[in-house]
Amino acid sequence: MLADLRSDPPAPIRTATLCAALATGLLSMLLLGDGLAINLLIVAVPAALAAYFAAQRAGRAPRPWTLAWAIGGLALLVVPALRDAGWPSFLAIVSALALGALALHGSRTWPGILLAPLGIFDGVLTGVGWAWRGLRERAGGSRSGPVLRAIAVTVVLLVVFGALFAGADAAFAGLLGDLMPDASLSGGPWRVLLLVFGVVGALAAARTAASPVRWDRLVVGPGKARGRVEWALPLIVLNLLFAAFNAVQLAVLFGGYDVVLEKTDLSYSEYARQGFWQLLAATLLTLAVIVVALRWAPREGERDRSLVRGVLGTLCALTLVVVASAVRRMDMYVEAYGLTRLRVSVVAVELWLGLVIVLIMAAGVWGARWLPRAVAASAAAGVLAFGLLSPDGLIAERNAQRYQETGKFDLEYARGLSADAAPAVDGLPEPLRSCVLTRIADGLGDESAPWYATSLGESRARQIIEERPPRYDGLGCAQFDEETSYR
Incomplete structure (x- = not known):
């Protein structure tokens, strides 16, 4: 072959x-x-x-596309230079290799x-x-x-x-x-x-x-075209199910805390946690349904093409509401329990899936020739934005803000963040600041790496620790963790 x-x-x-x-x-x-x-x-x-x-x-x-892939791949390699956290850097390196392969081929x-x-x-x-x-x-x-x-x-x-x-x-x-x-x-x-x-x-x-x-x-031929009723009936029923669910979401989920308690007998956070993963799975399955439906769609004439656009376009539009509902649920959960790496990652994935659905809708109007490269470019852009955003810094900043509002803070989780979190942690009151920065300082060690192997996040953390060294008190940190933890 x-x-x-x-x-x-x-x-x-x-x-x-x-x-x-x-x-x-x-x-x-x-x-x-x-x-x-x-x-x-x-x-x-x-x-x-x-x-x-x-x-x-x-x-x-x-x-033009070759240059776009090459420039994008090199841009992704900036992320390890900026971030001390390994997980966004790993995603950036893998994505850079993928874009490099696209530029070469x-x-x-x-x-x-x-x-x-x-x-x-x-x-x-x-x-x-x-x-x-x-x-x-x-x-x-x-x-x-x-x-x-x-x-x-x-x-x-x-x-x-x-x-x-x-x-x-x-x-x-x-x-x-x-x-x-x-x-x-x-x-x-x-x-x-x-x-x-x-x-x-x-x-x-x-x-x-x-x-x-x-x-x-490599040519992947279309599947055997199905009749209009055989193809459209399951999808129309699915659209009706999506519409009913979205109607409930608009009435309950976006109606506020009191409505959630009245309709479900659950707390705000329990309701949010209950449905996010199911909605994420529903979004992924919807994309699979669209792929299968396009492969076996009727295609005898203009009427068939209009039917396909109408049914699948409606499904895509309803799925966008599901995406918005999933993101809103995670936002509710973060309000109750704080932001973590898993939570910020799955929200980023859900938002990207929503963008893919929008691109599919656009391809239904203007043709799908550009769709594969657009989806790949959107994924690479998402990984780049994710790295530039500094997830660990965002987590620390969001949780520090939550501590100011509620007095709740997951100290043990914050101590596991990378040096990228140091600027946000530096604004916390004592002894919380020292409890977190001491663990970051231990992770950095006494000797810094050469300039070419030192990220901007690590450099900033070292500067903060040198200017205002943390005052560690093991007993005080343990007591503080018990008073502020929501676990």
């Missing part, structure tokens, strides 16, 4: 591509061993250049969007051999062969003897300062592995850009 999807064999690798891949490996070896922050973006730049040079040699000019269909990352693994298997053949050709007598050998020997000598001298003399190591990575021999095998990882990754990206797998050639 892959043989049918492959492009023509790539042209011989360019010297510029080889140099960019080597630069990626060296930067990976020198920068990535101390943690992830702005160094990840620094390493990604020469890897992107290697792919650009390879695509240029293959005659692939950058298109130029995919525009659903199979292309979903399968593009698999093409990178194909490039890993073939990229090294492609580069080796290029090196052998250059070493066989071309003018660039001696130059490449001289550069390789120079780099090896600088790295080896620079590491030895820096490890032998503290004054020489200090001369390099914090602007240079650690040049000692500690962790040597790990740094060699990072070198290999960087070179192979850059070559995989370049090989994919030079000859991508054409996933768009």
Whole structure:
């Protein structure tokens, strides 16, 4: 199957591509061993250049969507540089890899969007051999062969003897300062592995850009068209069920606290917790129903197309009310119990699902050719916004505000937040402030990482702790936790 999807064999690798891949490996070896922050973006730049040079040699000019994917992927790598929390950074890195795969393949269909990352693994298997053949050709007598050998020997000598001298003399190591990575021999095998990882990754990206797998050639045909009654009756009944539920939501959920108590005999928070997960599942199932319905929709003429638009458009509109109800329920629950990582994450997912439904409605009016790329772009934009928003900082800020209003605060949960929460925690009264900041300070440790491996969130937290050191009192924190906890 892959043989049918492959492009023509790539042209011989360019010297510029080889140099960019080597630069990626060296930067990976020198920068990535101390943690992830702005160094990840620094390493990604020469890897992107290697792919650009390879695509240029293959005659692939950058298109608007290609540039959008590439710029979006690099923008996502800013998140680890800003946030100390690992979970938004992980989402950003995974999303950046996905956008990079889309930029390399130029995919525009659903199979292309979903399968593009698999093409990178194909490039890993073939990229090294492609580069080796290029090196052998250059070493066989071309003018660039001696130059490449001289550069390789120079780099090896600088790295080896620079590491030895820096490890032998503290004054020489200090001369390099914090602007240079650690040049000692500690962790040597790990740094060699990072070198290999960087070179192979850059070559995989370049090989994919030079000859991508054409996933768009995979054609998923429509299902067998059903009759109007067979297709429309279940969906119309489903629409009526959605309409009845939404009518109850408008009358009960948005009517206020007194209405909730009167209609359900539940507390405000119990009512909110009872239904959010069911509504999230209902939103996901609705998207699945829409996909299945479109596959087997009647399509004999304009009347059938109008029927499909009307029935599915109504279902989408009613589902948006369900999305709003789910978000409102979570807001009620947060008012009662505070904000957590799980709660902010599922609300973000629910809002994105609502956006996908809006995009589906727009595709029903203006055509669906652009829909796969729009959905992928909206997901990447959501992950970027999620990281820039600083979830841990938002959680700490919201819960600090709730403490001012109600006197309730989950101290144990707040102490598990990352350094991104430090600015919001700094405004809390004592001993609450010290109880939280002490745990953050313990997590940061005494020694800071190099500038290229330090996030902005960590830097701000260290500054706050240095200017106003926390005064920890274990007994006082335990007593305070019992007085303020709502558990």
